[in-house]
Amino acid sequence: MTEREKAAGAFGKTGARFALALLGGTMLAGVPAPVLAQDAATAAQPPASQPAPAPQGDTIRSITVVGAQRLEPGTILSYIQMRAGDTYSQALADQALKDLYATELFSDASVRNDGGNVVISVTENPVINRIILEGNKRIKNDKILPEIRLAPRQIFTRSKVRADTARIIELYKRQGRFAASVEPKTVELSQNRVDIVFEISEGPKSKVRQINILGNEEFDDGELKGEMVTKEARFFRFFSSNTSYDPDRLAFDQQKLRQFYLTEGYADFRVVSAVAELTPDKRDFIITYVVEEGERYRFGDVEVDSQIRDFDSDRMTNNLAIKSGDWYNAKLVEDTVEQMNELAGTFGYAFADTQPQFVRNQEDLTMDVTFVLREAPRVYVERVDVNGNTLTQDKVIRREFRVAEGDAFNSLQVKRSTNRIKSLGYFQENFEIEQKEGSAPDRIVLEANVEEQPTGELQLSAGFSSIENFILAGSIKQNNFRGRGQTVGASVNYSRYSRSAALSFTEPYVFDRNISAGIDIYRKDYNSFNFTNNDRNRTFEQSTTGFSMRVGVPLTEYISAIGSYTLNYDDVSLDEFTYYSDIDGDGVTECDPVLAGRYLCEAVGNRLSSILGLTLSMRTIDNPYRPTRGHTLSLSTEFAGLGGDVKYLRLRAKGAKYWPVFGGFIFSIQGEGGVIKGLEDRGPGVDDVRLTDRFFLGEPQFRGFDIRGVGPRVLRQPIRDLDGDGVGEVITDRDQVGDDALGGNAFYLGRAELEIPLGSGAREMGLRPSIFVDVGALFNVTKPVLQSAPFPDGIQRQLFDSDGNPLYVDPDDPNQWTTDPTDGSGNPNDPWMYQVAAPFQEVFLGDSASPRVSVGIGVNWNSPFGPFRIDFAHVLKKEPGDDTKRFTFNVGTQF
Numbered sequence: 001m002t003e004r005e006k007a008a009g010a011f012g013k014t015g016a017r018f019a020l021a022l023l024g025g026t027m028l029a030g031v032p033a034p035v036l037a038q039d040a041a042t043a044a045q046p047p048a049s050q051p052a053p054a055p056q057g058d059t060i061r062s063i064t065v066v067g068a069q070r071l072e073p074g075t076i077l078s079y080i081q082m083r084a085g086d087t088y089s090q091a092l093a094d095q096a097l098k099d100l101y102a103t104e105l106f107s108d109a110s111v112r113n114d115g116g117n118v119v120i121s122v123t124e125n126p127v128i129n130r131i132i133l134e135g136n137k138r139i140k141n142d143k144i145l146p147e148i149r150l151a152p153r154q155i156f157t158r159s160k161v162r163a164d165t166a167r168i169i170e171l172y173k174r175q176g177r178f179a180a181s182v183e184p185k186t187v188e189l190s191q192n193r194v195d196i197v198f199e200i201s202e203g204p205k206s207k208v209r210q211i212n213i214l215g216n217e218e219f220d221d222g223e224l225k226g227e228m229v230t231k232e233a234r235f236f237r238f239f240s241s242n243t244s245y246d247p248d249r250l251a252f253d254q255q256k257l258r259q260f261y262l263t264e265g266y267a268d269f270r271v272v273s274a275v276a277e278l279t280p281d282k283r284d285f286i287i288t289y290v291v292e293e294g295e296r297y298r299f300g301d302v303e304v305d306s307q308i309r310d311f312d313s314d315r316m317t318n319n320l321a322i323k324s325g326d327w328y329n330a331k332l333v334e335d336t337v338e339q340m341n342e343l344a345g346t347f348g349y350a351f352a353d354t355q356p357q358f359v360r361n362q363e364d365l366t367m368d369v370t371f372v373l374r375e376a377p378r379v380y381v382e383r384v385d386v387n388g389n390t391l392t393q394d395k396v397i398r399r400e401f402r403v404a405e406g407d408a409f410n411s412l413q414v415k416r417s418t419n420r421i422k423s424l425g426y427f428q429e430n431f432e433i434e435q436k437e438g439s440a441p442d443r444i445v446l447e448a449n450v451e452e453q454p455t456g457e458l459q460l461s462a463g464f465s466s467i468e469n470f471i472l473a474g475s476i477k478q479n480n481f482r483g484r485g486q487t488v489g490a491s492v493n494y495s496r497y498s499r500s501a502a503l504s505f506t507e508p509y510v511f512d513r514n515i516s517a518g519i520d521i522y523r524k525d526y527n528s529f530n531f532t533n534n535d536r537n538r539t540f541e542q543s544t545t546g547f548s549m550r551v552g553v554p555l556t557e558y559i560s561a562i563g564s565y566t567l568n569y570d571d572v573s574l575d576e577f578t579y580y581s582d583i584d585g586d587g588v589t590e591c592d593p594v595l596a597g598r599y600l601c602e603a604v605g606n607r608l609s610s611i612l613g614l615t616l617s618m619r620t621i622d623n624p625y626r627p628t629r630g631h632t633l634s635l636s637t638e639f640a641g642l643g644g645d646v647k648y649l650r651l652r653a654k655g656a657k658y659w660p661v662f663g664g665f666i667f668s669i670q671g672e673g674g675v676i677k678g679l680e681d682r683g684p685g686v687d688d689v690r691l692t693d694r695f696f697l698g699e700p701q702f703r704g705f706d707i708r709g710v711g712p713r714v715l716r717q718p719i720r721d722l723d724g725d726g727v728g729e730v731i732t733d734r735d736q737v738g739d740d741a742l743g744g745n746a747f748y749l750g751r752a753e754l755e756i757p758l759g760s761g762a763r764e765m766g767l768r769p770s771i772f773v774d775v776g777a778l779f780n781v782t783k784p785v786l787q788s789a790p791f792p793d794g795i796q797r798q799l800f801d802s803d804g805n806p807l808y809v810d811p812d813d814p815n816q817w818t819t820d821p822t823d824g825s826g827n828p829n830d831p832w833m834y835q836v837a838a839p840f841q842e843v844f845l846g847d848s849a850s851p852r853v854s855v856g857i858g859v860n861w862n863s864p865f866g867p868f869r870i871d872f873a874h875v876l877k878k879e880p881g882d883d884t885k886r887f888t889f890n891v892g893t894q895f
Contacts, residue, residue, distance in 0.1 A: 063082060065122065107125050126192045130196075134198065176207075178278055184199075208284070208285050209232065212289070214291070218296075230249050265329065266295070270294075272291060299324050302317070302370075304370075311344070340352075381407050384446045385445065392452060396483065399512075418431065458475075475489065522547070523544070572605060574601075574604055594837045598686075608646070616635045618634070668751075669752050676694065678745075697747050699885060700869075717843065744779050744847070768859065794839045797834060846880065871888050
């Protein structure tokens with residue numbers, strides 16, 4: 001008999017009090033006080049008188065169950081071993097109680113023997129009505145409820161409540177909230193039902209207050225902390241999530257420390273201990289690392305032992321980047337292993353395995369390394385399988401493979417195939433082609449297990465731009481139309497100064513050949529090249545209606561040629577009421593250069609442009625939307641003159657390169673330039689390239705400068721009698737000067753930008769800050785014929801009647817007009833004049849190839865209401881006439 005059974009005998013024949021005391025002291029230990037409030041109250045009452053010892057040795061004649069509500073008595077009896085006809089004993093009664101409590105269906109049970117008539121009294125555990133969470137703000141219900149095992153209509157047990165409480169606390173710990181506490185409570189309802197309420201106190205997020213490193217002598221704490229992912233909580237890291245404590249991150253940081261020391265030659269380095277201590281207030285952690293650096297090693301003898309006959313060991317040894325005498329670097333060893341495996345893979349050895357063997361020489365502190373390239377069979381592609389595609393046709397995926405069934409295996413071509421399938425944008429970002437053994441040792445199976453993702457795009461946005469003011473935009477695009485890889489799109493944009501609509505279609509493989517083709521149809525309406533201060537003049541209008549066809553052919557794996565044909569019909573007009581007058585006195589109004597400037601008058605009219613284009617493009621970037629490595633380069637030429645009214649030759653070049661640097665930063669340099677040459681003589685003093693065909697430079701491509709703020713321009717400066725002395729003075733204040741950008745026939749623009757990494761929280765919000773330097777210029781345009789209106793009279797024009805007859809002042813009534821050039825005495829009458837321009841003078845500025853330079857900081861944000869870009873820029877160098885702008889932003893439009 002056990003100690004508990006001996007104790008049970010002292011409490012009488014039923015053992016009920018023994019069961020309650022036993023379970024209260026063991027099974028219910030650790031349940032929060034509110035759950036056990038009723039039991040605690042019962043325990044506080046004075047002990048009842050002990051019942052008389054149960055008679056022993058009676059034959060059980062009957063067993064009766066009382067107190068059952070939901071369960072049938074027969075079901076309850078099936079849980080125990082006691083049966084009618086057995087000899088009653090205290091041990092048998094105790095075992096029955098144990099069996100009943102083991103079911104977790106009862107909160108109380110007792111056994112009573114009355115002369116062989118055994119009565120079992122039970123109190124059933126309540127049924128759960130609902131689960132309620134209170135106080136949780138940082139973690140929502142949909143994250144907590146899946147962690148809770150209890151559910152409505154289940155039987156309530158305190159052990160399950162304890163387990164669910166621990167799960168909720170563990171969930172908060174994973175979120176870095178170690179001060180969180182959970183207090184479960186029950187609310188009793190009718191019909192033996194209860195509501196379970198988990199009252200949650202979330203507490204603050206536990207941060208890493210301090211990181212201590214002990215045992216480091218060669219490197220200071222700051223340098224080692226810089227290698228770790230975990231960072232100390234500081235005010236300037238409010239966006240970072242790496243300041244919260246994470247046990248997995250603690251283990252990862254130990255590996256980071258080891259990697260750092262191994263790359264510096266400390267082959268014996270080890271982390272002796274890593275301890276995270278929670279502060280008494282449970283708000284912060286203090287992490288302490290104890291390290292042992294050991295001695296620094298150099299490379300000793302480094303050689304290659306090739307067991308593959310196609311590779312010469314001596315030649316490979318001579319081509320190794322590792323040289324004897326260099327400081328030992330484990331990262332260099334890993335890179336060498338990877339390079340040798342890739343080299344073997346390019347020759348068809350898919351299962352080549354390079355194993356580095358190390359010999360540590362303690363005497364001279366050197367590390368001998370032998371790279372053993374183990375023997376492997378040459379492998380051929382047995383089969384290419386495509387799985388998981390439900391919408392995309394197989395051929396869309398297979399045509400991106402650079403290896404085919406029966407080809408010799410080539411690891412570089414497999415990697416390239418992976419990147420090409422990724423670049424489609426139809427499947428998961430972490431897609432990889434899996435390599436599996438084939439039916440023979442020299443056969444391999446390539447599997448493309450894809451997970452399709454939505455490829456349709458519907459965008460509706462409204463916003464405000466410092467360039468366009470209010471903007472409305474809508475577009476719909478399907479990048480995998482009918483699962484054939486075709487792209488179909490339509491877009492509409494409307495703002496205060498521009499409107500456009502476009503339809504597009506692209507077929508990447510015409511007739512299943514590696515030839516792409518596409519067509520765009522569009523209509524674009526623009527207003528004004530003219531500014532006075534920040535007021536945009538809307539009297540200039542340009543409407544372009546046209547289409548463009550293109551055909552692309554790959555020349556190599558990374559280079560393609562794209563030919564295009566564009567036909568545009570342009571209609572350029574000026575407000576006649578504002579800019580037209582009767583210049584020749586013939587009664588016919590025309591664009592007046594005094595009012596509009598000769599450069600605008602030259603642009604007025606309708607014209608047809610027929611343009612042939614050719615582009616050579618190279619692209620090796622890893623992501624077309626947010627590249628982190630690789631480069632792009634394009635060279636394009638356009639010839640206008642195959643029919644139509646416009647003749648010119650335009651050349652453009654553009655390139656960019658991206659590098660990941662400093663552990664998460666992305667550095668990029670970009671450059672572009674262009675030149676255009678008019679192929680028609682438009683007369684002296686008139687540029688051979690029309691205004692609407694020239695290049696323009698400024699916001700948004702050149703940060704720090706206003707829209708069309710760089711390059712040649714004409715400033716119209718008013719002349720006023722400021723002092724009232726009859727002497728005109730020229731006004732040079734840019735807020736009162738007319739500013740007409742003329743564009744240029746050549747430009748260049750360069751950018752250097754460093755994208756700054758933020759914490760995971762900021763990345764999920766789509767925030768990407770960067771610092772930048774922009775350099776560029778716009779130049780080379782024929783100097784226009786400048787206009788002026790001298791002070792004080794300005795410029796006047798003579799009036800004509802509706803028949804084209806000149807009008808004169810009536811000598812008898814100066815307020816009346818006459819068509820008679822002389823009065824009654826034969827004296828000439830004064831012509832009837834009207835003023836067309838206030839006194840002004842024009843100056844020509846900005847036609848210089850001298851570089852303009854700006855620096856600044858910007859932030860990209862993929863906001864819920866559209867892409868957002870904000871820039872603060874300071875101009876370091878500019879030329880006279882350039883318009884600068886320190887702050888710019890765009891919302892709801894591409895940037």
